[in-house]
Amino acid sequence: MGELVYKAVNKQIIDQHNESYKSALDFDFDYLEKKLQQSQIDIHKIKDQVKNFQVAVPTWGVGTGGTRFARFPGIGEPQNIYEKIEDCAVINDLMGFTQKVSPHFPWDNVKDFSELKIFADSYGIGFDVVNSNTFQDSEDISESFKYGSLTNTSSTARDKAIEINLKAIDNGRILGSKGLTVWIGDGGNFPGQMSFSRSLDRYIDSMKKIYSHLPKDWTVLLEYKPYEPAFYSTVISDWGTSYICAKELGDKAMCLVDLGHHLPNTNIEMIVSRLIDLKKLGGFHFNDSKFGDDDLDAGSINPYELFLIFNELTAASQNNKISNISYMIDQSHNVTDPIESLILSTNEILNSYTKSLLVNYHTLEKAQDMNDPIQAMQILKNAFSIDVSSLVAMARYENGNAIDPISTYRSMDYKKKKALIRKSSSDSSSGIV
Numbered sequence: 001m002g003e004l005v006y007k008a009v010n011k012q013i014i015d016q017h018n019e020s021y022k023s024a025l026d027f028d029f030d031y032l033e034k035k036l037q038q039s040q041i042d043i044h045k046i047k048d049q050v051k052n053f054q055v056a057v058p059t060w061g062v063g064t065g066g067t068r069f070a071r072f073p074g075i076g077e078p079q080n081i082y083e084k085i086e087d088c089a090v091i092n093d094l095m096g097f098t099q100k101v102s103p104h105f106p107w108d109n110v111k112d113f114s115e116l117k118i119f120a121d122s123y124g125i126g127f128d129v130v131n132s133n134t135f136q137d138s139e140d141i142s143e144s145f146k147y148g149s150l151t152n153t154s155s156t157a158r159d160k161a162i163e164i165n166l167k168a169i170d171n172g173r174i175l176g177s178k179g180l181t182v183w184i185g186d187g188g189n190f191p192g193q194m195s196f197s198r199s200l201d202r203y204i205d206s207m208k209k210i211y212s213h214l215p216k217d218w219t220v221l222l223e224y225k226p227y228e229p230a231f232y233s234t235v236i237s238d239w240g241t242s243y244i245c246a247k248e249l250g251d252k253a254m255c256l257v258d259l260g261h262h263l264p265n266t267n268i269e270m271i272v273s274r275l276i277d278l279k280k281l282g283g284f285h286f287n288d289s290k291f292g293d294d295d296l297d298a299g300s301i302n303p304y305e306l307f308l309i310f311n312e313l314t315a316a317s318q319n320n321k322i323s324n325i326s327y328m329i330d331q332s333h334n335v336t337d338p339i340e341s342l343i344l345s346t347n348e349i350l351n352s353y354t355k356s357l358l359v360n361y362h363t364l365e366k367a368q369d370m371n372d373p374i375q376a377m378q379i380l381k382n383a384f385s386i387d388v389s390s391l392v393a394m395a396r397y398e399n400g401n402a403i404d405p406i407s408t409y410r411s412m413d414y415k416k417k418k419a420l421i422r423k424s425s426s427d428s429s430s431g432i433v
Contacts, residue, residue, distance in 0.1 A: 004096065004400050005124035008089035013412065014402050021403040028390035035386070036358070043391060046357050050395040055286065055327040055349055056102045056128035057342055062087040065295065065332030074337065076418030081108040082119055083422060087339055089123035094409055095346050096401035100128040102328045103175070105168040106138050113174040120175075128179075129221060129283060129326050130172035134161040135185035135229065148186040150206035151199040151235050158206050165210045173215060179326060181256055181283070182210070183223035187230025187237075199235050204248055211249045221256035221282045221326065222246050226263050228293055239271045246280050254282025258330060259309075260293040261285075269308040276316045283326030286349055295332035297341045299348025306348065307384045310356035318361060337415060343405050350392045358383040 006014075033043045062084050064074040078084040081103065092098045101120070110116050120127065134149035143154055149161035161184075169180055186203070188194040207222075214220055224242040227234055236242055239255060246253040255275050262268055275281035288294070288301040299306050316322045327349070333341045359379060367376040393403050402408040 004093065005089075005122070006093050007123050008086055009093035009408075009412065011400075014094070014400075014408060017408040017411065018397060018403045022397070025390060025393055025397065025403055029394050032386075032388070032390050039358075039360075041358060046354065047391055047395050047398070049357055050350065050354050050392060051399055053097055053350060053353055054099055055097060055329060055346060056100045057088045057091055057098045057346075058328065058330055059084040059088065059101050059103045059108055061329060061331050061333065061342060062091075062338045064338060065334045067334065072334070073424050074415070075424075076415035076422055077424045079422055079424060081110060081116060083418075084108070085116075085120050085123055085125055089125050090339055090409070090414060091342050091346070092123075092125065094402045094405035095343060096396055096399040097346055097350060098342075099124065100126040102128045102131060102181075103171075104131045104133055105171055106164065107133060109171070113171050117175050127172065127175040127177045128328060129181050129219075130168050130175070130177045130179070131181045131183070132165045132168040134164055135183070138164075148194075148199070148235075149184050150182075151184070151186040151194075151202040153202075158202065162206050162209050166213050169210075169213055169215075169218070172218075178217060179219040179221060179283075180210075180214070181221040181223055182207070183225065183256075183258075184236065185225075185229045185234075187227075187232070187234035189230055189232050191232060194233070196233065200241070200245075203235055204245055207245065207249055207253075211253060214252055218252060219282055219324075219326075220249070220253050222253060223256040223258055223261070223285070225258065225261040225293065239275065243275065243278060243280050253280075255280045256283045256285065256326075257281070258285035258287070258293075259298075259306075260287045260289040260295055260330075264291060268305065269312050272309055272312045273316075276312065276322055281322060281325065283328065285328055285330035286345065287329065287331045295330065297331060297333075297336075297348070298329060298345040299352065300344075303348060303352065304384060306352040307355050308380070310352045311359060311380060314353070314356040314359065315361050315364075339409065339414070340406060343409065347392065347405075350395075351388055354388040354392055355383050355386060358386060358388075 036043050059081060063077055078087050088101045134145055137144050143157045143160060145157060150158060152158050165182060211220060222242045222245055224236045224238055225234060226237050242255045246255050257272060259268060272281065286298040288296040288298050290301050329342060329345055331345060364376060364379045367379060397403050
C-alpha cells in the first residue's frame, strides 16, 4: 500500500471522529474475535489480508449520473479530471482501499498528462486501467459512431475508433497505468441490419491493431454486454464471445466481467469460475442491478451474489490459480451523493471479500465430494451471515482511515464548500453521465 497523504481530508477530522467510535469498535471486534475462534479462525490473519485489498474508483463515478430521460445535477459536482481526482482522494482518505482511479478517455483528456500525474500524486492517487469511449461521438470526429465504432462498415470510422484507443494507451503510459478496457456499444436494432459474422471479423481486425500497440507489461480487458444501446444484437454480447476474441488476440488480452452486463438471474459466479479455469479472467466492474445494466451501488440489491463471486475468487487465489485481477467500481449515481455511494460500495465489496476469507474451502470441497448439498450450502451461508463490519472497520482504523467514513464525511460539508468554488449547471438534461 502507498503512503496516505491526507490532502483531501484533514487527518485531525478523521482522528477526532475515530476517538468517539473506538471504544464501541473494540467491543464489537473483541466479540467477533471470540466468535471466530470457535471455528479456529485467526481474526488478525484475516484482517491483515483485508488491509491490503484495493479497488479502483471510476473518475466518471464521482459525477452525478442520469438516465436517457433526465439527469439532475448535484451540488459541488466536479467539472474536470482535476476536480474528479480531488473527490476520489476524499474517498481514499476516508476508506484507504481506493488508492487508484480508472479514467475514461476522451472524457478525461487534458493537454499535459505529466502534469495530471503530478497533481494526482500530490493527493496519493494512482491510475489503474484506463477506459476508451467510442460509444458516442467526440467533438472533433469527422465520421459518426452512430452505426458502430470498431465494427463500423466505414473503414474511416473504424480507424478513428482505433486511434481513440491508441491515444488512451499513450495517455495511460504517462499516467502509470498498466491496462486498457475496451467496451463498444456496437450492434443492431433490427434483423438484417448488420452481418453478425462480418461485424465480429471487423472487431477482431480492429482489436489486433490496438493489441499491437500495447506495451509489454500491459493488459487489454475485453468487456461484454448483452444489450444496450443496441437492442436486437450486440457484437460482444457475452463472456463466450469475449473469451473467443481474447484468445484470438493473445496472452495480453483478458476478459472483464461487469456485474450489470448480464441478463437477469445469470449465474455470474459460474462465469467467473469458467474464466478463471480458462486463464482469461482479467478484471471486474462492480455494481448491482435489479433488471439490467442499472449501475446501482455494489451490494445494494444482491449482496449474496457479490459474496458468491468473491467465494470463487478467494478459492482460486488460495489454489494459486489467479493473480493481478483488476478490481474497479462502475456505477451511475442518480439520486445520491456519488462520494457517499462510492464509500458504501467499497465497503460492501470489502465485506464480501472478508466473508469469503472465512470459508473453509477444504471442508467445502469435502462436502462437495461427498455429494452433501446441505452441508456445502451451510458452509457458504454461515460465512455470509457473519457480521464482519467491525473487522473491516478495524482494518480501516489501523490503516489510518475512518472508522465511520460516512459520518466523518458528512461532518465536513464537503460538497457545500465545493459548490462555492465549482460552477455547475442547475438545469436537468438527458444523458447517463
